Amino acid sequence: GAVVSQHPSRVICKSGTSVKIECRSLDFQATTMFWYRQFPKQSLMLMATSNEGSKATYEQGVEKDKFLINHASLTLSTLTVTSAHPEDSSFYICSATPGGTGELFFGEGSRLTVL
């Protein structure tokens, strides 16, 4: 299957700082990538759809100025959590579907802890 890689897998930061998470499709091109957030024992909540070469589409209730998404190439999307606070601590996961197959391939996830 297709491979999606995420980095970093774990990050701890101080409150008020910004954190960037990278998502790469290693063996296919992805015009669209999806960013999810997952709190402990809860399901994946779609945050935004990242579109290559254009602005991301955010889900209702997700602050686009806080969660900056950039999809500068067909293999890389980045999520930047700006001015992070403890309530932003969560598991962030990206995914992509190659060639419109409908199957989502996920990255390994990034565990963010804001102190």
Place this chain on the structure above:
Amino acid sequence: SQKIEQNSEALNIQEGKTATLTCNYTNYSPAYLQWYRQDPGRGPVFLLLIRENEKEKRKERLKVTFDTTLKQSLFHITASQPADSATYLCALENDNFNKFYFGSGTKLNVKP
């Protein structure tokens, strides 16, 4: 908006038995429905996709059914093994076919 419901209670079964997990949705019927497996601290892994015109799909010990009348999908694991213990998620596309939404998942525990 679409609501996807999975049993939030963990399912505990004995090794060798068949596990059956349920996914119900409330609104429009999707063109297809998917099932994923998620292990703790990991991203979900795609298992099966079933289209609206398919009643049943099989892959090794896995079987998925899709009933658009009941708005329900059942996910079966036959001859279950302790290694099958994980959380299983169902996912549907939205009505514009450009986003994927997930159910809350059901945790399966297979005891030896």
